[in-house]
Amino acid sequence: MANPKPDAVRAMLYPNHLTCVLLFDRRLSGLGDVVRDFVRIASMRSDAAFQVTDTDDDRFYRLADPADSLSVRADYIDRPANAQVLQSALASAYTAIVTPDIRNRVVACESHVMFSVGHDPAGEDPDPPAPVATQTLFEQRLANLALISRIMIDHAMPVAVHWGQSDTLISGAVFDDWAARGEMPGVLHIHPHLFGPDAEPGAQSLAGFRTQGAANWLGREVIVQPNVLPWTANLAIVSGFVREASRPGAAVPAHGSTLGTAEPGFTCRILHHEAGDETEHAEGGEPLFEIIPVQQLAPTTASADGAASGHAQPISPAQTGAPARFSALGRRPAMPRPFGRKVT
Template structure:
């Protein structure tokens, strides 16, 4: 499911916690002041479990469990090098786990079981909460509820399930403060040969925003620099009027300081589709790929040199139309679209401007062969 309906976070403590009711009441107060949302409490077991409903059809549960969490749940996250980088003593923290609080946030009252998903698909109805804005709201509410709980009782660690990340309790506030998608929501699993200085990234969590995970093959670039580019790629896709960079195209900031090529790969068996980002240029680290095409090779896509265009008139028109559509996408987010010619030969001159053909001096649009 692209937009998981159930967002869960687990707060792990090295002591008994007796503040669950205060945490719930404080969440209701803060969220009410922040957004005007009102919640009722249809189910409560004092000090142990509270179910809230309201605030645009949101369902929240707060559950206190007076025993250690199941360590097996954290095994995938513990295999991630980033987990160790973020919290070198994470295993010791988990061993000190004495109790935990589970916070769940979902939309609607029906839940999201596989059986329900199949039923809704059969009758042609979308699942509740199956939109990006609703998904982002669930993420924000789960983060807010977790931050409020941590204000009451410091936690050893937080398990953010959506991206399968283990975060030190004292660092969670900084992670949760960034709007989605940010470091809290996109887990960079590292791979490659760290000893040789070549590390790549495979994300977990990007699929929930753009339907695919993202991969950058190992290179000499620092993984953190590549990770920043992944977040930039996601921002381009999700900003107002945003779009996913088309297959085979490149993207980068207006200052030309970096450039990455995007390839769309279909899902392999047992996996999900992938966006592959290939670094072509990163000036800050002196990185230039062999197949990078410099800005000096930019051509005017509105009047391209004829020698660089397909010979077939229909193919030529298709290419010009494709460029026009891509230019509109880029300009829709305040960007710029460029076409560059590969190779090193001198660029041929652009064709001379022609006056528009028409009838009585008026241009004719939308017709071929005139």
């Protein structure tokens, strides 16, 4: 089955206009200090030479790097964030797992800061011209957005942060930890929307998920159907798959390919679902990658040269047990660490 055509996936690949909103439980001042720190630190980390092109002191700043048309906008809004914008993130079970008190944090919001980054003079073009629709420039936008957001956290800890690229809503401390890792893509960039059947009393709960964010690197999202492996293990597989497939010079594995894992005895199968295909738990008929964990069963026969052979079996909800450990193409997402490190 063919890979997605460029025209069909262009709107999902390498989005230009990226946002991060930080929610605070109090009024703030000092946005100008954050902007000045960003200009200084960005110039130390790269050849960036941001200049303030427009401002309403302490409420609004627009910066531009003339060398590559990268624009950064910072807005302080002295009122609670629009809760409607956060509804899809709040409805995600993943959000409640990572930050159990997230709804209370949103309710506590009294003011918010929004940062926007884009490669155009205003930084607001959601459909960039071809020259900036590259992975390198997309990741540059992500890195600058994370940097200025973390500098803001150095000045004032938010009660919650909404990372727009993956619709991820988490506490300020968790965001700072995840953003500091610098992985592209990392745990901040792939939001697993969990789903699964209701478990019978005493039975194991099974969970699958559909990603939000993987398409920004691969042109389509990834789905994993409910199975007995922990969803965190499956997320490690998916995150590693996206990183490997998006490496410079790498190619997305063909439909039906089987990939190795870091855990002996396990592989995963990659399926390509095109737009309109019947795929369980997929909405809108969009193209998807599906990843199916496969367990290599114990050898049962031996060849003429004495080598044992076995066969593979997909992990399915019908199975009653799962391996204690499962890792593939990457590590499991680490537990968030407490905030406490300055941006330098």
